[in-house]
Amino acid sequence: MTAPESNQSVESLKDDIQRHVALTLGSDPFPPRKERYYLGLCYSVRDRLLGQWLETQRSYYDSITKRVYYMSLEFLPGRFLMNYIQALGMEEECREAVRDFGLDLDELLEEEWNPGLGNGGLGRLASCYMDSMATCKIPGYGYGILYDYGIFYQTIVNGYQHEGCDNWLRQDSPWVLRRGHFMFLINFYGRSEAYEDSAGHERFRWVDTESVMAMACDIMVPGHQNGHVTNMRLWKAISTRDFELEHFNRGDYIGAVQSKVESENISKVLYPNDTSPRGKELRLRQQYFFVAATFQDILRRFRKNNYSSFDCFPDQVAVQLNDTHPAISIAELMRILVDDEALTWETAWTICQKTFSYTNHTVLPEALETWSVELIGRMLPRHLQIIFEINRRFLDDVGKRFPGRVDLLRSLSLIAEDDGKQVRMAHLAIIGSHTVNGVAELHSKILKARLFKDFDNLYPGKFTNVTNGITPRRWLMQANPALSELIGSVIGNEWIHDLSHLSELAAYADDPEFQQRWQEVRKRNKKLLARYVLRKLGVGINPATLFDMHIKRIHEYKRQILNVLHVITIYNRIRSGSVAHHVPRTLFFAGKAAPGYLQAKLIIKLINAVGQAVNGDPAVGNELRVVFLPNYCVSQAEKLIPAADLSEQISTAGMEASGTGNMKFALNGALTIGTLDGANIEIREVVGEDNFFLFGHTEEDVHRLHSGGYDPVQIYESNIELKKALDMISTGFFSPEAPSLFRPIVDSLLAHGDYYLVLADYAKYVAEQARVSKCYEDPALWTRMSILNTANMGKFSSDRAIMEYARNIWKVSPLT
Ligand code: BZD
Structure with a gap:
């Protein structure tokens, strides 16, 4: 210009x-006020x-192009x-x-x-994918719910997590465009009624329902400087008029208002559980509400193009199910095609299977969604019938192919019988989709070899992998302007659109001048973060220390506790004067615990208690500092990640499906200490094993140890430093006012078998941390490793991931 x-x-x-x-705000422009x-x-x-x-x-x-519908109950777009x-x-x-x-x-x-319309990785992934769909010009939309209350606002009071309301729409958001004219009626409850159509066939209709309206609210998602803007359509629940009138007519004013409020509760609040889904009625209502609204919108668009037959539906529509949360879609599309459009069951089923694909994000058994037959039958009676019919035909088919295999029928059935009758949503999603993908190579392998082994045998080729990715626009260009500028000054800016260009940085890894500039940028980012921490917590931290970060949801499988044991070990070494290769460190923890997950909440308290002891001990001085930053969210991650030296990715092998934080850190030049889990494995592959701090048991080891013979007590007895750290926790060193406060944490490790194998990995972890410190003492070596991490992260762009989905799963091409 x-x-x-x-x-x-x-x-x-x-x-x-x-x-x-x-004119929009009705305010006096003078004097200019910030808000x-x-x-x-x-x-x-x-x-x-x-x-x-x-x-x-x-x-x-x-x-008239085929469009992708990315259905997700969660999005975490950030500012x-x-x-x-x-x-x-x-x-x-x-x-x-x-x-x-x-x-x-x-x-x-x-x-x-921050619009906190998601819990963590799954929601953030959906937003990275929206960004890439827009930038790669893949025709499509995101669909979800406009919650009035996002993920709770976390404060820390006396070391404990407190949950506050996140009423993010209190002041209208300028980004949410309400579309009062796109309203759909959504039905619940009632009953399924059989009737005979004019040709004498038995048909079903859903009657005596209660209803609520879904109003479309749109948020724009722009591509990067390409003029393409994708739409994210989020539904808001609005009470229906009839619903109110019925009460009004009876003179029951309060009842009318109450029923209005109750029906609008559907989109009121995001469920804050990131793993264990609980069979709560409102949650199923949310799922169906968003599915039914989205399908009415999809059909509206499909009809607008005047198609003569539904046979071409899958040529126009690809639906991606982000985990099983929208999996009731499969029964809904069957209902529409069979009941409303009078297609045969076989034709409808073929259309369904050609339309849907499903992404699995977890192998933790407690995270696999099931709904009781009783609840689905009550809320969605016709859908339950359809699910039973899908199951009957499916098991019939399996029975024919594998006669006499009752065990197989039981393991594949859509209905689990052990704990009251439950519908297994993952099974519904698998058989109703043409493709099922995991989110990193190891995870996809586990889906095929263990969790869904029988399905993989039944449908060879249906299971595939798309390793997750992150958008370089938000996670490098926007979050780290100084590093972006430095990168741009030597290799230009093409990486913004094509992240593989970062590989050109490798040539500079050993260049002393470039190394110095790299270090200066990192130092500047660390200073900015130190200022932020001082402002937020009133705690001074030293930017010259190694910034070691563990920021993600608090969960036992993510093993924050392993990190805490290392901190206590270092603390003890400092106190006893034995500090071989100790480099001064600042430990950053951040993350929310599900409000009902007591063990995770106790871990937060422990981190804060250890922080208090360490930070307040004059013997420690500047050697070690522990901070817990409250209310982790996208904007906080954008401040933390560019300032990290070390990224903690230490989940029990086989348990973290992929991780995406791991990618954000490495892209910004932090080094990873991690297990062979999720995408860590692929990150290590591309950055090189010399540039990654690896430790811990492999997924196969974990499987073996879980099959028997693991004895954490024996490890505890034989490792003096570990024993000391655990004893301090269990005897109240960090909680003198309540000495047994942290007993449940130690009990889970010793008395209850240490399911997450914290003790099994402790020694290797501490040893690898010593190697981290040693490398950090050699700035030229560390900087080289850091540059090579950034340089090799091209693969982890969400543009690559989206193009894989588009080519291999959705069969759509970018618009030209
Ligand atoms: O999905 C996460 C996995 O734990 C990560 O390993 C992975 O990288 C990301 C993206 O694929 N899963 C979630 O974040 N899951 C949830 O947030 C969630 C939310 C509601 C109910 C169940 C799970």
């Missing part, structure tokens, strides 16, 4: 901001995107404003415009609340 043009666009942006402050000018800027940026968005949606219709600004390529313009008003863009950005 030439200078006068740029001046012109800054001036017109300034005019727009002031116009929005005055108002923030909103004025949001609306001005939004205006500039809306045209591109309309154009993109129009182009889908014009090209939008900077993402939109950079997508439009107007960062400099925005900086200048707000500067002219005496404001600072970075400060304005902090005004934005």
Whole structure:
């Protein structure tokens, strides 16, 4: 852009901001106030995107192309404003415009609340994939729920997690475009009624239902400087009129209001459990609400194109099920095709199987979703009938292929019989889909070899892998501007669209001048983080120490406790004066525990208690510091990750499906200490084993130890440092006011068999941490390793992942 043009666009942006402050917000533009000018800027940026968005949606219709529907009960997009600004390529313009008003863009950005519409990795992955679909111009949409309350707001009080409400829509969000004219009726409860159609065939209809409306709310997801804007459509529950009237007519005003409120509860709150799904009625209601609304929208679009037959439905529509949360879709599409459209069962089933594909995100048995037959039968009576019919035909077929194999029928059935009758949603998703994928090579292998082995035998080729990816726009360009600029100065900026270009950095790994610039950027990021921590917690940390980070949901399989045992071990060594290769470290922990997961909440308390002891002990000085940052969210991750030296990816092998935090750290030049789990394995493969700190039992070892013979007590007895650390925890060293407070943690390790094999991996972990310290003492070596990590992360772009889905699963091509 030439200078006068740029001046012109800054001036017109300034005019727009002031116009929005005055005319959209109804506020006096003078004096310029941060909160108002923030909103004025949001609306001005939004205006500039809306045209591109309309154009993109129009182009889908014009090209009559197959579209992808990415169905996810969760999205974690992070803040939008900077993402939109950079997508439009107007960062400099925005900086200048707000500067002219005496404001600072970075400060304005902090005004934005994080939309916490997800729990963790699964929701964040969905948002990375939306970004890549837009950037790669894959025609499609994201579909989900607009929760009024996102994931709870975490505070730490006296070391304990407290949960507060995250009422993120309290002040209307400028990004949510309510579409009052896209409303669909959603039915629940009632009964399925048989009737005879005019040709004398037995048919079914769903009657005597209760209903609620789903209103479309749209959020734009722009591609990076390509004029393509994808739509994320989130449904909000709105009470139906009849529902209220019925009460009004009886003169029951309060009843009318109450029923309105109750029906709108469907989209009120995100369930904060990231693994164990609990059979709560409202959760199933949310699932069906969003599925039924989405399918009405899909069919509306399909019909708009005037197709004469449903046979071509799968040529127009690909539906990706993000885990089993939307798996009731399969029964819903069958209901629509058989009951409403009068297709034969066989035709409908073929269409279903050609339409759906399913991504599995976990192998933890407690995380596999089931719903009681009783609940589905009550809430979705017709769907239960359909599920039974799918199962009957399926088991019939299996029985014919494998006569006499009752064991096989039991293991494959959609209905589990052991714990009351339960519908296994993963089984429904597998048989109703053409493709099932895991999210990293090891995870996909485990799905085939263990969890769904019988299904894999039955349907060879149905199971595949798509290793997760992350968007380089948010996780490098936006989160780490200093490193992005340095990278750009030597290899240009093509990596933003094609991350494989980062490999050109490898040539500079040993270049002393480049190394120095690399170190300066990292030092600057660490200083910024230290300032943030001081502001947030009032705790001073030293940017010259090794920044060691363990940030993710708190869960026993992620083994924060292993890290804590290492911290206590180092602490004891410092106190006793034996510090071989100790490098001063700052440990960062952040993450939320599910409110009902007491053990995870106790782990948070322990981390804080250990932090208090360590940070307050004069013998430790600057050698060791432990901070727990409350309310981990996308924006916090964006501040932490660019400042990390060491990334803790230490889950029990075989338990973390992929991980994506691991990718974000390595992309930003942190080194990983990790197990052979999830995507760690593939990260290590590409960055090279010399540039990765590996420890721990393999997945096969874990399987073997779980099959018998593992004795954690024997390990405890034979390792003096470990014994000391555990004894300190169990006898109240870190909780003098309540000495037995942390007993449940030690009991899980010693008395209850240490399911996550913390003790089994302790010695190797501590030894590998010593190697970390030793390497850190050699800045040239460390910096080389760091550069090589970044340089080799090309594979982990979500653009690569999305193109694999598009080519191999969805069979859609990018728009030109
Ligand atoms: O999905 C996570 C896995 O644990 C990670 O290993 C993986 O990288 C990511 C993305 O594939 N799973 C989740 O985050 N799961 C949930 O958040 C969740 C939410 C509700 C109910 C069940 C699970």
